[in-house]
Amino acid sequence: MNEKQTKSISKFMSLVLRHQPETIGITLDENGWTDVEELLTRMSQHKHPITLAQLQEVVETNDKKRFAFSEDGTKIRASQGHSVDVSLGLDPVTPPEYLYHGTVARFLDSIKKEGLQKMSRQHLHLSKDRETAVNVGSRRGAPYILTIRTGQMHRDGFLFYLSDNGVWLTDHVPPAYIEI
Numbered sequence: 001m002n003e004k005q006t007k008s009i010s011k012f013m014s015l016v017l018r019h020q021p022e023t024i025g026i027t028l029d030e031n032g033w034t035d036v037e038e039l040l041t042r043m044s045q046h047k048h049p050i051t052l053a054q055l056q057e058v059v060e061t062n063d064k065k066r067f068a069f070s071e072d073g074t075k076i077r078a079s080q081g082h083s084v085d086v087s088l089g090l091d092p093v094t095p096p097e098y099l100y101h102g103t104v105a106r107f108l109d110s111i112k113k114e115g116l117q118k119m120s121r122q123h124l125h126l127s128k129d130r131e132t133a134v135n136v137g138s139r140r141g142a143p144y145i146l147t148i149r150t151g152q153m154h155r156d157g158f159l160f161y162l163s164d165n166g167v168w169l170t171d172h173v174p175p176a177y178i179e180i
């Protein structure tokens with residue numbers, strides 16, 4: 001497959017494994033996993049024909065390692081980014097002193113007032129470095145990078161999780177911890 005094809009499949013997989021599994025008639029279990037064979041069948045029935053080898057290629061080459069197979073290879077899930085209610089089963093971990101969030105200027109007034117919210121997703125996403133945050137923010141326009149005092153949040157009792165593909169997750173960042 002060329003890059004365009006793998007990207008198109010990855011986008012469709014993000015849709016069904018994070019947001020709308022019902023679009024192709026699959027279900028996610030409480031931890032977000034779905035059956036690999038079922039996914040292949042249903043994707044093929046819904047204009048995204050794909051073989052197991054191609055699915056493996058997408059999982060392995062994905063730029064952000066968005067998807068992961070279960071240990072026995074019979075199931076697959078998105079490692080983060082869900083809007084549907086799933087529990088990733090991650091244990092809380094200690095974050096670095098600072099993490100970053102890439103956004104755009106038009107959201108700043110609201111962020112200053114109510115802090116960072118998870119919006120439609122299950123968690124608020126934070127980046128380990130500014131470069132990653134720039135990429136995240138750039139999806140919406142000129143990126144604006146916020147530095148978050150995550151070490152202090154941790155000491156104050158907030159919980160943080162690290163997804164299997166290295167994205168930091170939390171529930172909410174109050175304005176007091178945001179350096180704008």
Ligand code: HQG
Binds near residue numbers: 081120125
């Ligand atoms: C903003 C992509 C107003 C927030 C990326 C963001 C990431 C507020 C947007 C992952 C707000 C939510 C997640 C508030 C937050 N008022 N706006 N109080 N609090 N926002 O897409 O972090 O390619 O849900 O700044 O790379 O942009 O899909 O979150 O702009 O890792 O794998 O509300 O999605 O990964 O947008 O992106 P999102 P995000 P993938």
